[in-house]
Amino acid sequence: MDEFDQALNIESDTYISSKEEGISDGKRLGYIDGYQLGFEKGTELGQEIGYYQSCVSVWNNLVNIYKSTQKFTPRSLQNLEKLTKLLDNYHLNFNDENIMSSLNEIRVKFKLTSTQLGLQTKEQNELSF
């Protein structure tokens, strides 16, 4: 009767083994997709923070050079200082829950500081004076 048992169980056996294969394939593909997405988003985040940091570094230098001619309002300088501090304290630690809210704080401060310094930023890609 063994041959008949095999024939009777063929559907359920195939189902079980296919399901196991599917799960392991899914895990593998899911990891590849997730890695790609994470890489993309991580790069975007890094680019954004890098952009702010480079602007802030240039602004801080400009402020030092032109300090004597007093081109900057005290408020704008205060905000530049606060923005510098925010960026210094920002770490790309993906286990930190506040990573996105801190980023939002930085975005708003950046917009405020650039407006107060009399600069216009366009879509984070161009800086016009």
Added chain:
Amino acid sequence: MPLELIGSISDGLCPERIWHVAWHPSGDILASCGNDKQIQIWAKEQNKWVLAQSLEGHEQTVRRIAWSPNGKYLAAASFDVTTSIWENTSSDPQDIEFTHVSSLEGHNYEVKSVAWDSTGTLLATCSRDKSIWIWEMQEDNEFECLSINSGHSQDIKCVAWHPTLELLASGSYDDTIKFWKDIDGDWECLYTLSGHTSTVWDISFNSTGDRLVSCSDDRSLLFWKYFEGADKWKNVCKLVDHSSRPIFSIDWSHLNDKICTGSGDDSISILEQDKSASTADSEQYKVTIKHEKAHNSDVNCTRWNPKYPNIFASCGDDGTIKIWKVIE
């Protein structure tokens, strides 16, 4: 207590939606704005309202206008993402000659509202970009941005300053009202009032600034009272069902405490507090007049005259401005 129509201004053959009307502090001049991208200034000449000046320049709809407390400046919020500032540069103090003096840029999307604080030095603008910008007027008509306030999770529809304090309230598409104050150089959100179940279209403080009323897309009016001891704003009255459509505008008169509202059901209502039924924690307000078909379409704005009691102006989607008197 009926409502009498004492004046009417309509634009002509092709009327365009009028979004907002604002009375000059003198009570004798009215400004309006709307879809035609212009700001119209109306003055009374022998009992008729005539166009004194038309301010052009915005590239999109002008959504809201606000007079400075001394009446010398007019600010206009537009969908073209800028806020324009106009100054009355006429040498004759009785005359009207407004000149464009500044353009406030920075918002990423349409500017929905603008308001001057009680001292006339601060200006607040709010936008679909979910932020409120606080500006300070400097000499030679320059404006410095003091703060960008974020906190609302959606489009901000209206901003209103407290009548005496440097305190700002805002109403949003996120169903909440937020209060903002400068704390040691940084503007922060002090209170968040939840209660509405849909967009808060307009808010208004009473003359003493210890009450706030809000109207919403959820067809209700909420009255809020400030409890000093607890340092909290609490809801003390809720009015539902007196309008079948969203209520777009609300204004609390600083002359006689009456409230006027404009609704999407084409009606205008007048409300008053029922003092006999009110207690310290729960107040009663009732509709004393409901005037149906005040306009032929949505009523977008109703505003009390700041000088003459019981007089208010309204405007709507039908492109007309109407002046009303509450008969007592």
